[in-house]
Every structure is written in C-alpha cells, then in structure tokens.
Amino acid sequence: MIRTGISTVALALALAATPTLAQTAAPQTPAQADAFVADAEKVLGDFSVPVQQATWINETYITDDTDAIAARFGAESTELQVKYALGAARFATLPGLSYDTKRKLDLLRGGLTLPAPTTPGAASELATIVTRMSSEYGKGKGTLDGKPINGSDIEAAMGTTRDPAKLKEMWVSWHDQVGAPMRKDYARQVVIANQGAKQLGFADTGALWRAGYDMTPDQFAALTDTLWKQVEPLYLALHTYVRWKLNEKYGDAVQAKTGPIRADLLGNMWAQEWGNIYDVVAPKGAGDLGFDVGDLLKAKGYDPVRMFKTGEGFYTSLGFKPLPESFWKRSQIVKPADREVICHASAWDLDNKDDLRIKMCTKVNSDDFTTIHHEMGHNFYQRAYNTKPFLYENGANDGFHEAIGDFIALSITPDYLVKIGLLDPAKVPTPDKDIGLLLRQAMDKVAFLPFGLLIDKWRWGVFSGAIPESQYEKGWNDLRLKYQGIVPPVARDETKFDPGAKFHVPASVPYTRYFLARLLQFQFYQAACKQAGWTGPLHRCSFYGNKEVGAKLNTMLAMGQSKPWPEALEAFTGSREMSGQAMVDYFAPLKVWLDAQNKGKPSGW
Numbered sequence: 001m002i003r004t005g006i007s008t009v010a011l012a013l014a015l016a017a018t019p020t021l022a023q024t025a026a027p028q029t030p031a032q033a034d035a036f037v038a039d040a041e042k043v044l045g046d047f048s049v050p051v052q053q054a055t056w057i058n059e060t061y062i063t064d065d066t067d068a069i070a071a072r073f074g075a076e077s078t079e080l081q082v083k084y085a086l087g088a089a090r091f092a093t094l095p096g097l098s099y100d101t102k103r104k105l106d107l108l109r110g111g112l113t114l115p116a117p118t119t120p121g122a123a124s125e126l127a128t129i130v131t132r133m134s135s136e137y138g139k140g141k142g143t144l145d146g147k148p149i150n151g152s153d154i155e156a157a158m159g160t161t162r163d164p165a166k167l168k169e170m171w172v173s174w175h176d177q178v179g180a181p182m183r184k185d186y187a188r189q190v191v192i193a194n195q196g197a198k199q200l201g202f203a204d205t206g207a208l209w210r211a212g213y214d215m216t217p218d219q220f221a222a223l224t225d226t227l228w229k230q231v232e233p234l235y236l237a238l239h240t241y242v243r244w245k246l247n248e249k250y251g252d253a254v255q256a257k258t259g260p261i262r263a264d265l266l267g268n269m270w271a272q273e274w275g276n277i278y279d280v281v282a283p284k285g286a287g288d289l290g291f292d293v294g295d296l297l298k299a300k301g302y303d304p305v306r307m308f309k310t311g312e313g314f315y316t317s318l319g320f321k322p323l324p325e326s327f328w329k330r331s332q333i334v335k336p337a338d339r340e341v342i343c344h345a346s347a348w349d350l351d352n353k354d355d356l357r358i359k360m361c362t363k364v365n366s367d368d369f370t371t372i373h374h375e376m377g378h379n380f381y382q383r384a385y386n387t388k389p390f391l392y393e394n395g396a397n398d399g400f401h402e403a404i405g406d407f408i409a410l411s412i413t414p415d416y417l418v419k420i421g422l423l424d425p426a427k428v429p430t431p432d433k434d435i436g437l438l439l440r441q442a443m444d445k446v447a448f449l450p451f452g453l454l455i456d457k458w459r460w461g462v463f464s465g466a467i468p469e470s471q472y473e474k475g476w477n478d479l480r481l482k483y484q485g486i487v488p489p490v491a492r493d494e495t496k497f498d499p500g501a502k503f504h505v506p507a508s509v510p511y512t513r514y515f516l517a518r519l520l521q522f523q524f525y526q527a528a529c530k531q532a533g534w535t536g537p538l539h540r541c542s543f544y545g546n547k548e549v550g551a552k553l554n555t556m557l558a559m560g561q562s563k564p565w566p567e568a569l570e571a572f573t574g575s576r577e578m579s580g581q582a583m584v585d586y587f588a589p590l591k592v593w594l595d596a597q598n599k600g601k602p603s604g605w
C-alpha cells in the first residue's frame with residue numbers, strides 16, 4: 001500500500017527538543033551516516049516485499065491464519081523501522097551531511113504511522129490489535145430489512161435507498177455492529193503507539209503524523225485550518241441548499257428546515273460525499289443533466305474489468321505505459337464469492353517496481369468508476385518513481401498521492417464521455433446545464449471537505465489526550481456537528497464507537513491526506529487545463545489525450561519524495577503553495593447560484 005510521507009524541518013526541530021535521543025552514543029562521521037542510510041534502505045526495502053505479500057494475502061483472504069501471519073510480519077516490520085528510526089536520530093545533528101543523507105535520515109525518523117516502543121512484546125501486541133480491527137472491519141455486516149448485508153453492499157445501498165426508515169436501519173446497524181466492538185482495542189492501540197512516538201521524540205502519534213509535511217507539526221495544523229477557511233463558505237452554501245431540498249423531500253419530521261442534517265439522508269454511510277442524492281437536490285431544468293455515469297455504464301453493458309480498461313485508457317492517452325500483464329492477473333477487481341476480504345479500495349506495488357495491483361469490490365456505478373481512476377493514480381505514481389532509491393519511493397506528501405487519480409477523474413466531462421463512446425453526442429448537456437454539472441460535482445467534492453478535515457482532528461485529539469477515552473464518542477459527534485453540520489439519526493452514547501465504523505480508523509490510515517488532495521486535485525487540474533490551452537469554463541475541460549500534460553505530470557510524479565513537496569508542486573503547477581483557490585475558482589459560478597437560491601433561507605446550524 002502507500003507508505004506515509006515525512007518532513008525534514010519538523011524532525012530536526014523535534015529532535016532538538018529531545019536531547020536524550022540526540023546525545024546518546026558517540027559522535028559519528030558523515031561517512032558512517034551514509035553507510036547507515038545505505039544499510040537501512042537495503043534492509044527496509046527488501047523486507048517491505050514479504051510484508052506486502054503477507055498483507056495482500058490477508059486482505060484478500062481473511063482467516064485467523066492470515067491474520068496471524070500478517071500480524072507477525074507487521075510486528076517485525078515495525079521493530080525494524082523503529083530500530084532504524086532510533087538509529088537515524090543519532091546522526092541528525094551531525095554537520096557535513098549530504099542533502100540526500102540528511103533527508104533520508106529524517107524520512108527514517110518520521111516514516112512510521114504507528115510506532116511501537118522497544119519494550120519486548122509491544123510491537124507484536126500492536127500489530128495483533130491493528131490486524132484484528134482491520135479484519136473485523138472487513139468482515140463487518142449491517143442489516144437491511146433485518147437481514148445481514150456486507151460492507152460493499154450496504155455502502156451501495158446507502159446511495160440508492162430513499163426510505164428514511166431503511167436508511168436509519170442500515171446506518172445504526174453498521175455503526176453498532178462494526179464500530180462499537182472495537183472501542184477497547186482502539187484505546188489500547190493509542191496507548192502503545194503513543195509510547196512509541198514519544199520514544200522517537202514526538203509529543204504523541206498525532207504530532208508524528210503532522211510532522212510529514214516539510215514544516216513543524218504546529219505549522220501544519222495551522223495550515224489545514226487556513227485552507228479550511230478558504231473553502232468553508234462554499235460548504236456552508238451547499239449545506240444550506242441541500243438541507244432545504246431534503247426538507248422539501250422528506251418533510252419536517254425527518255429533516256427540519258433548520259439545524260444539522262440527519263447523517264443517513266445524504267447518500268453515503270459516512271455523509272462524506274453526497275453525489276448519490278443528486279436526484280434529490282437537482283434544480284428543475286438546469287439540473288437535468290440527461291445522464292448519470294453509472295446508468296451509462298450499465299446501459300452499454302460495462303463490467304468491472306471494462307471499467308478498469310477504460311480508466312487505464314485515460315492514463316495511456318497521456319503517454320503512460322499500459323499496466324503490466326501481472327496487474328490483470330493478480331488484482332482483485334470484484335469481491336470473491338467464497339471468502340472474507342477487505343473491500344475498501346486500495347492500490348499496491350508489491351515489489352516496489354512493477355508488481356502493481358488494485359484491490360476493489362467493484363460495482364458498476366458512478367462512485368466506483370471514479371474510484372478506479374483514483375486507485376490507478378496511485379499505481380501510475382508508484383511506477384513513475386520506481387527508479388528512485390527506496391526511501392524516496394513515495395508521494396511528495398501523502399495528499400499528492402491521493403490527489404493524482406482524482407485530478408485525472410475531473411477530466412471525465414460530457415465531451416470525454418462522448419469520445420470514449422459512453423455518451424451519445426446529442427445528449428451532451430448544453431451550457432444552460434452548467435449549474436447542474438457543477439452542483440453534481442460539488443455534492444462529492446465540496447461536501448467532502450469538512451469530513452476530510454475532522455477525522456484527524458478527532459485522532460489528533462485522541463492521541464494528544466484532548467479527547468479522553470471516556471469521551472471518544474462525544475468527541476467524534478461534536479466534530480461531526482461542528483464541521484459538517486450533521487447529526488446521527490439516533491442518540492449515541494459512550495457504549496458506541498462510531499469512528500470505528502469508518503475504514504481508515506481501524507486500518508490506521510491517516511486522513512488529512514484526503515483533505516489536502518481535495519484541494520490539490522483542483523490545483524493540478526487548473527494547471528493542466530492551462531497547459532492544454534483550455535479557455536472555456538474550467539469544469540468543461542478534459543486533457544484526455546494530451547501528451548504534453550502527461551509528460552509534465554510525469555516529471556512531478558517521478559520526483560517521488562526526493563524533494564520537499566513545494567518543489568514537486570512547482571514542477572507541475574508553478575506554485576509552491578497548497579491552496580483552496582483553484583477549487584473556489586472552479587465552483588465560482590455555482591457559488592453565485594447557490595447564494596441566490598439560499599436568499600432568505602436559514603443558514604448554518
């Protein structure tokens with residue numbers, strides 16, 4: 001899977017604050033540092049292959065045995081990474097280090113997501129807990145009409161069901177049956193990982209996560225707040241409009257005209273993307289797009305493999321080499337019928353060279369068509385940097401990794417759908433349908449922003465102790481209300497654990513990356529459309545087939561994490577700043593329209 005990114009400045013600062021680490025052991029020479037890094041790179045690179053193989057087998061065939069094997073490899077991998085992280089600390093203040101050695105030492109120190117302390121047994125206990133939570137999530141079931149329903153089916157059903165009682169049943173059963181049972185394991189995991197983070201010189205695990213962005217953890221937290229402020233008015237306008245429409249559809253008893261929105265009405269189990277209820281909010285006339293990508297795929301008889309081939313076709317049109325033969329043999333494209341797997345989509349490079357794979361439980365619908373482009377973005381990124389040294393084989397920061405495929409998918413415009421034969425040319429929405437197109441896009445992209453931000457606000461709070469174990473559930477619901485303006489369909493108490501019902505919490509995947517990616521993808525898209533000489537409305541631009549854009553993109557991707565992320569951003573966009581402005585520009589016509597619709601209506605919650 002995707003390894004995490006890292007910072008340089010932050011680590012140096014963190015290190016300076018921990019003299020015990022910096023001052024242990026005798027002084028070293030730059031040549032010894034070079035040798036240490038070379039050894040680390042070789043050993044960690046070699047060991048990452050069997051670790052990934054064991055994890056792949058576990059996630060595509062969950063049994064007690066594969067859990068045990070994955071946990072064992074996970075523990076060994078953590079121990080090894082911790083050993084090198086602690087070793088790297090000894091060289092950090094040494095003068096005369098080369099640029100690459102210095103950067104790689106910093107990467108070694110901050111490269112763990114869940115460190116364990118060196119206490120015997122700690123890494124093993126942590127790995128066992130993490131594997132258990134992740135597998136329990138994979139096997140998790142909710143109910144619909146009283147019957148069990150698995151994760152990928154319930155996710156799809158939340159998108160198509162419009163009966164509030166059934167939505168409530170699915171929401172409550174999923175959160176009660178999947179989230180609540182992991183509460184104790186999660187709390188224990190926090191304790192162990194925090195001990196590990198402290199031993200590495202970080203205040204807590206959240207500070208370690210925030211250290212991966214070429215600035216200090218505090219600076220990074222402040223940056224995320226600044227970025228949110230740029231796009232918050234857009235979210236507020238969408239929330240106001242959508243709440244009104246939900247009230248029109250369901251009436252006051254289900255969705256009031258004021259206050260927060262009921263979380264299960266938004267077409268997604270986590271209320272993170274709302275595009276599935278576009279039919280509920282579409283304005284008359286201007287909102288009738290005349291097509292839905294999922295319906296088009298079904299009408300043309302697409303199956304999941306053809307959806308994948310279509311996604312690959314976008315990348316090859318930019319000049320990227322087709323995926324290797326092994327991709328098609330080894331990927332898990334649909335849910336196996338005879339065993340438990342983790343359905344949540346992920347992209348892998350098992351040998352850090354060209355053993356690229358995707359693991360999905362693909363359904364023929366619009367969400368999964370986008371997800372295929374998303375996952376392939378990871379694979380093409382991994383391949384672009386596969387000649388870099390092992391420690392540089394990662395995204396410029398983790399937000400970049402998450403943004404590439406989404407940026408490509410922004411080019412799935414009506415004209416593009418015509419080009420690939422999915423949409424009848426006579427059905428291309430006319431310019432008077434632009435608001436509908438933008439609103440459809442905003443329901444996914446804009447709606448996501450506060451969710452993308454709050455998952456790690458919660459985890460940062462949990463790791464720092466600001467949200468104690470006795471208030472896990474309250475802390476979660478407070479943030480959901482504050483940032484998203486949503487409430488659960490039924491009252492929750494501290495016997496529950498709703499964060500555990502979202503994949504990335506049990507699987508320990510940091511989430512701020514997706515918030516950053518939501519903004520970065522519009523920066524990339526705006527830049528690509530400019531490179532392509534596009535002069536029309538931004539949301540109608542598709543750079544499909546543009547080899548110059550592809551070549552320039554490849555330059556950024558091939559850098560991996562060899563340089564601080566502003567350099568990678570500059571290489572493709574000319575800017576060194578992450579910013580919400582490109583997204584604001586893209587949705588500017590919609591904002592004007594939403595403000596007009598919302599006039600005189602209650603806003604906020």
Ligand code: X8Z
Pocket residue numbers: 272344345346371374514
């Ligand atoms: O987890 C993912 C990808 C795998 S990296 C499918 N995403 C986030 C989510 O599903 O919550 C993509 C969008 C946000």
Ligand code: ZN
Pocket residue numbers: 374375378401402
């Ligand atoms: Zn991803």
